[in-house]
Amino acid sequence: MYDPSSPFRRKLPRHRQKKAFAEQRLREAILWCELNPGETVTEVDLVDRFGIGRAAVRVALARLASLGLVQPIPRAGWRVQPMSGALIGQVIAARRLVEPALCEVLVTQEVRARCNQLVAVIEAMGGRETPEALLSSRTYSREVGDILLAHINPLLASFLGDLWDQSDRIIRFFERRNGPRFNTPELRTLLDAIFAQDIPAVRGFCAREIDRLESFVAARLLHDDSELTLPAGSDKPRPVVTAQIIEDGQKTVSPESGTEEGTWKT
Numbered sequence: 357m358y359d360p361s362s363p364f365r366r367k368l369p370r371h372r373q374k375k376a377f378a379e380q381r382l383r384e385a386i387l388w389c390e391l392n393p394g395e396t397v398t399e400v401d402l403v404d405r406f407g408i409g410r411a412a413v414r415v416a417l418a419r420l421a422s423l424g425l426v427q428p429i430p431r432a433g434w435r436v437q438p439m440s441g442a443l444i445g446q447v448i449a450a451r452r453l454v455e456p457a458l459c460e461v462l463v464t465q466e467v468r469a470r471c472n473q474l475v476a477v478i479e480a481m482g483g484r485e486t487p488e489a490l491l492s493s494r495t496y497s498r499e500v501g502d503i504l505l506a507h508i509n510p511l512l513a514s515f516l517g518d519l520w521d522q523s524d525r526i527i528r529f530f531e532r533r534n535g536p537r538f539n540t541p542e543l544r545t546l547l548d549a550i551f552a553q554d555i556p557a558v559r560g561f562c563a564r565e566i567d568r569l570e571s572f573v574a575a576r577l578l579h580d581d582s583e584l585t586l587p588a589g590s591d592k593p594r595p596v597v598t599a600q601i602i603e604d605g606q607k608t609v610s611p612e613s614g615t616e617e618g619t620w621k622t
Contacts, residue, residue: 378412379419386425386436387525389532394438396429423518439529441577447522448570454519455562457512458546459555461504468551474500475543485537493540494524500543504550523569530576538572541565 382402385391402413417434420426426434437443461467474496481489501520505513527538541561549557 374409374412375415378406378408378416381406381408382413382416382420383423383425386420387521387528389525389528391436393436393529395436396433397436398433401433439526443522444526444573447519447526448566451516451519451523451566452563454512454516455566456559457508457516458504458550458562459558460508461550462507463551463553464507467503467507471500471503471543471547474503475547478540478543490537490540497540497543498524500547526573527569530573533576533580535576535579538569541568 382391385406391397399410399413399417402408402417403410406413408416417426417428421428421434425437427437429435478493478496481493484490498520502517505517508516531537546558546561548554549561
């Protein structure tokens with residue numbers, strides 16, 4: 357029997373434990389928007405804020421950069437992954453491709469019992485909308501999701517777990533700007549479909565949930581009074597490039613662009 361307190365259990369070296377903790381803590385800070393999207397931070401900032409050693413912070417940031425969650429900015433620090441329409445679109449598109457993998461969940465009696473127990477707790481909350489109830493509901497919902505992920509292709513499970521993390525971050529980002537909350541999914545419907553091995557029903561549930569996220573984001577954007585701006589220099593007129601067909605093979609200069617043009621021979 358596995359005993360986590362056994363003195364014979366292999367333990368990570370202390371320095372590796374610190375690095376693993378630092379990575380996990382900073383990752384959670386990004387996903388929970390403790391570190392705001394687009395915010396630039398330094399290693400010293402993070403050491404002071406989270407009480408983690410600088411060496412562990414440096415290693416954690418390098419790891420998070422490989423995951424796309426932060427980006428190094430020379431002589432400035434590290435920029436937290438910004439929130440953008442492109443990112444949201446990529447997350448939604450990727451979920452549409454990967455989430456049907458839930459059709460492959462290998463259902464055991466243990467999986468069935470644990471999932472039903474968690475869903476019963478969620479249902480017992482009766483749809484209460486207090487922040488505490490919503491947080492608990494989401495925590496239990498994610499636990500159900502993690503149980504299901506543990507019983508599909510491990511590579512797909514890892515990718516889908518990251519996509520769910522990004523989706524949660526998107527939801528938290530928009531909820532912090534006030535407005536209606538994003539309700540937890542009706543997991544009983546999903547579980548019934550998975551337990552019955554009803555593949556069309558599982559696919560349909562996944563598609564509806566992704567559509568619901570997309571609609572939530574679109575609605576929040578349409579009610580956002582933030583100003584939209586163009587990139588610097590985008591107001592400059594683009595040069596008009598024209599091609600002149602000549603027979604002598606000489607290059608000509610376009611009067612509109614002032615640049616040398618290539619030769620078109622007849």
